Amino acid sequence: MRTQNYSRKRQAIYELLLSTDAHPSAEWLYNSLKPTYPDLSLGTVYRNLKLLESNGSVKSVAVVDGCERYDARMTPHSHFVCKSCGRVLDVFFTESMNDITEKAYIDGAKKVDSYNLIFYGVCNEC
Amino acid sequence: MRTQNYSRKRQAIYELLLSTDAHPSAEWLYNSLKPTYPDLSLGTVYRNLKLLESNGSVKSVAVVDGCERYDARMTPHSHFVCKSCGRVLDVFFTESMNDITEKAYIDGAKKVDSYNLIFYGVCNEC
DNA sequence: TTCGTTGCAAACATTTTGCAGTTTC
């Protein structure tokens, strides 16, 4: 993690991301924060998302319609993407999936350090 | 699937995709086919990939460094992405993962029809 | 005072699209 100062806007981006389960895009965050921070710029949102991601504070969980979607919930879980409306929902497992890498035969991999599991379908509202 | 005629170039794109395990990007396909089809255009590759994808002939299996990566192997399997070089490898399961959706608790989903599992790490060559 | 942060706008990279000509059937 590189050195960093406190930033009111970064804090706001992170807290908004923590408080929602919408798995927002950069633009969604920008539009939501703009009323409170009228001088906020979209570039700042992108820069801070990258920074928070490299921090390990947030994660990119999916790309929906070409837009990166973020999540601040860092406990292991997966996601469901509605192919119709683009909604992203949290998915939890009834039994541990932590051993999922042990169930996979990965030839040619020196080290596996994460995985991303995304389900696709249609959500209840569609 | 919408009506379609035969197309020599579409055929070539599909066959190349079938014959390789590189999980190529549009550009990779374009560069590989250009010598044989000097009048091939990148737009045609993109258009045909979309068409083959909507056909169910190929799948987009990952986005690596902002590039969509495709696969014509349609039997169920997953992928490993090397975070260092961007290589995409096939991943098979030692035990069936077909029941994976049954192990997941998906609140808010009306219908789940597919999933995509991607492992991340470092490959043997890196 | 130093260096991280930001707004702004320009630059970027990948993908899509409109159009006129070509191919398939």
Next chain:
DNA sequence: GAAACTGCAAAATGTTTGCAACGAA
């Protein structure tokens, strides 16, 4: 001949970046 396909170049899209001003420590 009708409709699908293509090359080309322009446009669209989401994201990154350079720079000068600003803010934090």
